[in-house]
Amino acid sequence: MLGLLPFFATATSTATRAGLEEEHIENFPIFYDCPENISQHDSRVTATRHGFPLTTPIGLRQEGVEFWIPAGYLYPWPELLLDQYSSEPVDIKTSSINFAFWMPSGRFPERNPFWFSSYSPCEAGRPPPEDDNFVVRVNLMTPSDSLPGYTRPSQSALSHKYHMSQDATRDLETPLKDVHGLKRYAIVVKGKPHYRYQRLDQYDPEIIITCTDYWTKVLNPSCRAWVYYEPDNLGIHVIFPKRALPDWLRITDMARNLLIKWENGN
Numbered sequence: 001m002l003g004l005l006p007f008f009a010t011a012t013s014t015a016t017r018a019g020l021e022e023e024h025i026e027n028f029p030i031f032y033d034c035p036e037n038i039s040q041h042d043s044r045v046t047a048t049r050h051g052f053p054l055t056t057p058i059g060l061r062q063e064g065v066e067f068w069i070p071a072g073y074l075y076p077w078p079e080l081l082l083d084q085y086s087s088e089p090v091d092i093k094t095s096s097i098n099f100a101f102w103m104p105s106g107r108f109p110e111r112n113p114f115w116f117s118s119y120s121p122c123e124a125g126r127p128p129p130e131d132d133n134f135v136v137r138v139n140l141m142t143p144s145d146s147l148p149g150y151t152r153p154s155q156s157a158l159s160h161k162y163h164m165s166q167d168a169t170r171d172l173e174t175p176l177k178d179v180h181g182l183k184r185y186a187i188v189v190k191g192k193p194h195y196r197y198q199r200l201d202q203y204d205p206e207i208i209i210t211c212t213d214y215w216t217k218v219l220n221p222s223c224r225a226w227v228y229y230e231p232d233n234l235g236i237h238v239i240f241p242k243r244a245l246p247d248w249l250r251i252t253d254m255a256r257n258l259l260i261k262w263e264n265g266n
Helices: 017-027 160-164 242-262
Strands: 057-062 065-070 097-103 134-141 177-179 182-189 192-199 206-211 222-229 234-241
Touching: 017 192, 017 242, 065 097, 065 242, 097 242, 134 242, 206 242, 222 242, 234 242
Parallel strands: none
Antiparallel strands: 057 065, 097 134, 134 234, 177 182, 182 192, 192 206, 206 222, 222 234
16 A cells, blocks of 8 residues: 555654754655566556556546546546447546646556556666656546535644644644645644644645655655645545655646546547
């Protein structure tokens, strides 16, 4: 699982907790997933293991909105045979639509995202990824009766307003600190800080981001962004490497732009 693998090296210490958090974002080593059986000299992958072309659009309908998404973007890849393909969209009633893409290009991964945990996987027929290239995973969630558990970020228990209302919680940074175009705050649980990043009041989209804590020793530090676009009544959950937190706006914009591109087959 992303962000939960054991890692036995420690980050360099700095004087403050906030400093350790920033250092965790800036200096954590990148984990590349490059198994020996995948080479840049091999042919590129253009289809699933069942031979379904990765560029073939799959129609998915959620709450009456159709998205025609090339198979290579779906997470995991569809287990389809060519003779099972339908030109009619499939209704998604009780689950989200999951997809993945590379930043900064926006292309789909040429390895099934279900089978790698790194944000920097090697792909057959391509050179190893550069340091500023990484895979993003997205869950599309349309708030409705079909997703009764959905809560928009401004109403979330993760928000600063919620935590300030709880007697058991003490904020580390008052007022909220501006970091990477977001407001950062922290709550303390058993003496350890949990940093949160948000942009809520009078903003579209609303966003709250949580990241792997700097004091947690993991191989793949992650960030999870809960984003809500009010004009479209659209929610997305975006997962990306913690080192890319300063690029959160480019990442979420790319996810939104892909959805716009795919909506109704555009």
